[in-house]
Amino acid sequence: SVLNQEKGRIPKKEKPPFITFVLGGPGSGKGTQCAKIVENFGFTHLSAGDLLRNEISSNSENGAMILDTIREGKIVPSNVTVKLIQRAIESSDNDKFLIDGFPRTEENRRTYERIIGAEPNIVLFFDCPEDEMVKRVLSRNQGRVDDNKDTVRKRLEVFTSLNLPVINYYSQKGKLYKIRAVGTEDEIFEQVRPIFAAVESLLKLYDDSTRSNKDLLIFKVP
Ligand SMILES: Nc1ncnc2c1ncn2[C@@H]1O[C@H](COP(=O)(O)OP(=O)(O)OP(=O)(O)O)[C@@H](O)[C@H]1O
Numbered sequence: 574s575v576l577n578q579e580k581g582r583i584p585k586k587e588k589p590p591f592i593t594f595v596l597g598g599p600g601s602g603k604g605t606q607c608a609k610i611v612e613n614f615g616f617t618h619l620s621a622g623d624l625l626r627n628e629i630s631s632n633s634e635n636g637a638m639i640l641d642t643i644r645e646g647k648i649v650p651s652n653v654t655v656k657l658i659q660r661a662i663e664s665s666d667n668d669k670f671l672i673d674g675f676p677r678t679e680e681n682r683r684t685y686e687r688i689i690g691a692e693p694n695i696v697l698f699f700d701c702p703e704d705e706m707v708k709r710v711l712s713r714n715q716g717r718v719d720d721n722k723d724t725v726r727k728r729l730e731v732f733t734s735l736n737l738p739v740i741n742y743y744s745q746k747g748k749l750y751k752i753r754a755v756g757t758e759d760e761i762f763e764q765v766r767p768i769f770a771a772v773e774s775l776l777k778l779y780d781d782s783t784r785s786n787k788d789l790l791i792f793k794v795p
């Protein structure tokens with residue numbers, strides 16, 4: 574805005590957004606915890622699965638292919654998912670996002686980096702035992718076509734073989750925050766809260782600065 578420019582600050586859209594990837598197996602509680610982060614810290618929640626399900630319900634050209642892929646617990650082609658995420662980020666006024674359930678594969682990750690031209694600032698990993706994840710998914714009752722025994726088994730296999738390498742990648746980069754995703758929703762959120770309290774302080778510093786320096790957003794939570 575003019576006000577910002579007068580004060581010598583960088584207008585909001587010219588600053589890179591703060592991106593958090595939220596990872597974890599099926600039913601680990603990603604969506605549940607994202608809702609709490611939205612409520613407490615004002616992030617915009619973009620669930621890759623929800624963006625894909627919207628494509629099915631709006632009868633888009635890729636809808637049938639996406640439905641088949643989700644039924645099988647497989648992964649939708651990277652360019653399709655990344656374009657949906659890109660469109661959602663660009664059409665938002667917010668500058669801090671939770672990208673939930675993406676990237677699922679190393680190929681997803683590289684495609685995101687190529688198209689968006691950036692890496693996430695931090696990555697959360699909800700680490701939950703398999704038997705607990707299966708129990709949660711099978712009692713979810715939201716009418717999802719993939720919440721059945723057979724597809725859950727396939728989703729768990731895909732998680733282990735394709736998603737864990739992505740999680741290891743971000744761990745090696747020092748960007749990963751691992752949450753022990755057992756206990757009540759509130760108990761789990763008490764592990765999440767300090768991470769976003771630190772992010773909030775950092776973003777405040779950044780908002781007050783005149784720099785568009787991305788390095789300011791590389792930090793360690795105490
Ligand atoms: N800590 C918890 N204890 C018990 N049930 C939980 C807990 N957290 C979430 N749930 C429930 O487990 C189910 C799965 O949670 P949620 O949808 O948040 O998982 P998810 O990681 O987003 O799963 P998916 O990858 O399949 O989308 C939901 O019915 C949710 O209400």
Ligand SMILES: O=c1ccn([C@@H]2O[C@H](COP(=O)(O)O)[C@@H](O)[C@H]2O)c(=O)[nH]1
Pocket residue numbers: 599620621622623625642643644645646647648649650654673674675676677681719728
């Ligand atoms: O990046 C993504 C995210 C999701 N999928 C497909 O959607 C389902 C459901 O995802 P949830 O995160 O559990 O809502 C997932 O099993 C994949 O089939 C995808 O292909 N790519």
Ligand SMILES: [Mg+2]
Pocket residue numbers: 603604620622674
């Ligand atoms: Mg979810």
